Amino acid sequence: xxxxxxxxxxxxxxxxxxxxxxxxxxxxxxxxxxxxxxxxxxxxxxxxxxxxxxxxxxxxxxxxxxxxxxxxxxxxxxxxxxxxxxxxxxxxxxxxxxxxxxxxxxxxxxxxxxxxxxxxxxxxxxxxxxxxxxxxxxxxxxxxxxxxxxxxxxxxxxxxxxxxxxxxxxxxxxxxxxxxxxxxxxxx
Numbered sequence: 062x063x064x065x066x067x068x069x070x071x072x073x074x075x076x077x078x079x080x081x082x083x084x085x086x087x088x089x090x091x092x093x094x095x096x097x098x099x100x101x102x103x104x105x106x107x108x109x110x111x112x113x114x115x116x117x118x119x120x121x122x123x124x125x126x127x128x129x130x131x132x133x134x135x136x137x138x139x140x141x142x143x144x145x146x147x148x149x150x151x152x153x154x155x156x157x158x159x160x161x162x163x164x165x166x167x168x169x170x171x172x173x174x175x176x177x178x179x180x181x182x183x184x185x186x187x188x189x190x191x192x193x194x195x196x197x198x199x200x201x202x203x204x205x206x207x208x209x210x211x212x213x214x215x216x217x218x219x220x221x222x223x224x225x226x227x228x229x230x231x232x233x234x235x236x237x238x239x240x241x242x243x244x245x246x247x248x249x
Contacts, residue, residue: 147183151176192226192237194219203228205236212242 158164158172184190192203199206199217203226212220219239226237 144183144187147186148180151179151183154179188230189234190228192228192233193222194226194237194239195222196220199239199241203233203236204239204241206241207238209241209243211245213245214242216242216244218242 154172154176158169158176161168161172164172194200194204197219199219204219205226207223210220212218214220218241219237220242221240222237223240224238226233227235
């Protein structure tokens with residue numbers, strides 16, 4: 062007969078009862094498992110919350126896109142507003158000069174010079190710079206050569222500026238039209 066001290070229960074030694082894999086316990090009949098219909102209702106509620114949050118996020122993104130498009134259109138539309146405000150006194154000066162009935166040639170010239178000075182000030186505030194390269198080396202990024210003429214000057218030097226160029230914040234918006242020197246022929 063086996064000795065009662067020698068026998069051990071399966072739980073005392075840590076062995077699982079026969080027929081059960083290790084680490085798996087028998088279901089507790091006292092624990093109440095949620096009903097499948099309750100689990101489904103909770104899952105549907107959670108899905109509805111996520112769907113509502115997604116719709117709100119989508120609507121917010123659409124509103125931001127539309128607002129940004131309107132702001133960008135207005136930025137393009139009114140981009141020159143500050144320059145236009147600065148140009149108004151220049152226009153007023155030209156109109157005043159033309160309105161003078163008995164102005165002498167000298168006073169007209171003085172009025173035009175003042176107006177040109179105002180215009181240059183506006184250009185400076187707007188970042189518009191003049192390109193007048195007389196005597197400089199020809200630069201195809203800033204100058205447009207109309208012709209090449211034989212000259213005593215070094216070849217590829219600008220000898221005549223036909224039309225000034227302009228750059229806006231270091232970007233050429235109109236190249237200077239120039240005549241460039243070329244070497245005199247040895248046979249000439």
